[in-house]
Each structure stands twice: as C-alpha cells, then as structure tokens.
Amino acid sequence: MQPVFYVYPDGLFPKKEKRARLERAYGKGTRAPAGKAGETVKEEQRTSPGATRIPDEKELRDFYYDGEPYEGDEKLARGQYDPADFRPKVYKVGFDSPPEGGGTFAEAAPPPRSRAMEDKRRDDVGDAKKRASARRKFIQRKRGLLLALTIILFLILLVFGFYKLVFVVRNIYVDGNLSTYTQEEIIEASGVRQGVNLYSFRASATDSKVTFKLPYVERVEVKRSPPGTVMLNVTEDVPKYSAEIFGKTVILSDGLRILDTLAEGEQAPEDLVRLKLPAVSYSVEGRLIGFAGEKDERSIRATLEAAAGSNMEDRISTIDLRDLYNIEASCDGKYLLVFGSSTDIDVKFATAAKVLEDELFSSGNKARINLSDPSKASVVFDGSIEID
Secondary structure, eight states: OOOOOEEETTEEEOHHHHHHHHHHHHOTTSSOOOOOTTOOOOOOOOOOTTOOOOOOGGGSOEEEBTTBOOOOOOOEETTOSOGGGTTTOOEEEEOSSOGGGTOOOEEEOOOOOOHHHHHHHHHHHHHHHHHHHHHHHHHHHHHHHHHHHHHHHHHHHHHHHIIIIISBOOEEEEEEOOSSSOHHHHHHHHOOOTTSBTTSSOHHHHHHHHHHHSTTEEEEEEEEETTTEEEEEEEEOOEEEEEEETTEEEEEETTOBEEEEOOTTOOOOTTSEEEEOOOEEEOOTTSBOEESOHHHHHHHHHHHHHHHHSTTGGGEEEEEOSSTTSEEEEETTTEEEEEESSTTHHHHHHHHHHHTTSGGGGGOOOEEEEOSSGGGOEEEEOTTOOOO
C-alpha cells in the first residue's frame, strides 16, 4: 500500500503527525472518531487557550490510497518526497471519515509541481532536442563531406591515370619551310621524345630550345593532337644583313637576330646589306642583338624598317648607323645618301628615290645626296667620294 500524506503549507505529513498537530493546536477531542450508527460518542472539549474556533472538517483534507488512510509515522517535509511515487497513481480525495462515514471522493490530479521545475524540465527537454538535432545534422554533414572527398579522390586518380597512361607521345611530325635543317635536327633540338607525357612540356620552352640551338629557325609552333601526336610547325629565318660585332662577322635576320657567325677570313654573301652598328652590349647566336641604349635601338630599327619599306631596298648595299645623327647609306655603289637623324626617315627614303629618277644621274658619276631636310635635297657630284 502506498503512503498517504496530508498537505500543509510547511510540508507533507502522515495521519498520526496530522492528528498530533491538531491536538497541539486545539486540544484533544476536536474531531469525533467515526462510530457506529446510533452510538453516542463523547468528546473532550479541551482547546488551546489561544484557539478561537475549531476549523471545519472540510478545511482539513486527507489523502487516501484506494480509500485506505496511511498509518505510518514518518514525516516527510516538502521537497523531500519523490514525485515519481505519485505521478502514475490515481488518488481519491475525501474527508477524515472513510467512504462509509458519508464522505465524498473525487479523482485528483498528481501533486502540483512548482513553475520553476516545469520550466527547467521544458528547458532540459528543449536542450536535449536541440543537441539531438545538431548531432544529426553534424553526422549528415560529416557523411556528405566524406562522400564528396571520396568522389574528388576518385576523379583525381582517374585524371592521373589518363594523364600518365593515355596521353603519351607516340608520333612527332615536323612541318614548315625547311631549307637549312632536317626534320631529325628539329626534333632533336626540341627535346620532345616518344614516351613522354603529351602535356609534360611547354610550347614556349620548346620554341626557345629550337631557336637557340638552331639559329636559322625563327619560331616553332607546337600543336598537340590527343592522345599521342605532336606537330612542330617550323618557320626558318632569312638572312638579311651582315655586320661586324666584337671583331667577328655575323649574319643577321631582318629583325636583327643573329643567325650565324662566320669563321675568320670568311666573307659574307654579297646579297646581304652591310650594317655599321653603334656599341653593342651582347651578341648571342639565336637571339636578338642587345644595344647599349634603348634610344639607339629604336632609331636603328626605324631606319631599317623605312629602308625595307621603300622601293630602294634592293639598291642599298651599306647603311652606316654608327652616328645616329648622321646616318648614311650607299646606293647603287656610286651614290652616298646622307639622312641626318632618323626623324622622318621614311620620307627621306622616298625623297631619295625621286631624286635618283632625274636624268642627271644617268651619267653614272658618283654623287653625294644630302637628305637631312627632305624639302630641299642637295646633290653634289664628286668622283672622289668613297663608297663602301
């Protein structure tokens, strides 16, 4: 049988403790014990000196379990009992008299809890739900991350396998205007070999290797055709000028790239335009000439471009660029053209072509033509003029 307690403001008490409290407050006999019908029961009218009234029996409610009062002597203060003992039970509420004494019963709810306890329980439940939801989300994110990493690793291995095993150079072809070198020399200089990966080399590096080792090659265009074919499209440079640099005669392209260095005593081909250049800082086969100053290089290139663009290109044999403020050129082996600086050099070449069309030059005498001011060119015929 479960215990029955009486509810007071300062705690829960069993039946005997409740009776003792009543007797201490109001004296003995304040409540008549239940008797049989028709029997007279005596009461002692002992009351406390300070008592003014005897509380109504309805004000003192007893708790019963299945109609039977608890007979224990133990006193439980408020807060020391376990609410779980009462929560799943159904209790009946009545007066001190048992049901046969005429009392009424009704089903009562479990003992009330404090608002703080209810709030704490709700908070604990809410926190537990949040933690469970956060953990579920964390597990889902973790699984998603692991799946993504697995897919990425698989793709990396797949690409690596294709890169190493599929894209392998098997065929190398050479195309272009080959006149100086053979296909085997081009392939050897490029560094591309069968069996290497198709994308293991850079096109710019291949171009630099070939043009350095084979100076007459102007450029090399590399074309890859997966899974294993490489095409080297070669463009050879054409010799245009000759010049003496650091005591050696070199062959130059129209872009002033050194194509070859002649042996001592060897003469340059007569169809090349001879250049007399100012100070040069470096000279390497397969590379452009390095001039001492950027301004000098701009003036030299402007003069050569103007000469190449005029209709006198095939008539000029020598261009003296040592003094960039007194540029001279020999034409037809008997005319010395004096241009002054490189300012308006294209106009000066056009003026020289017009002047040489005059009948005065049909005699074949040597002449000095001053074109420093193209608006008033002057001509001096002098058989003693030295023409290189």
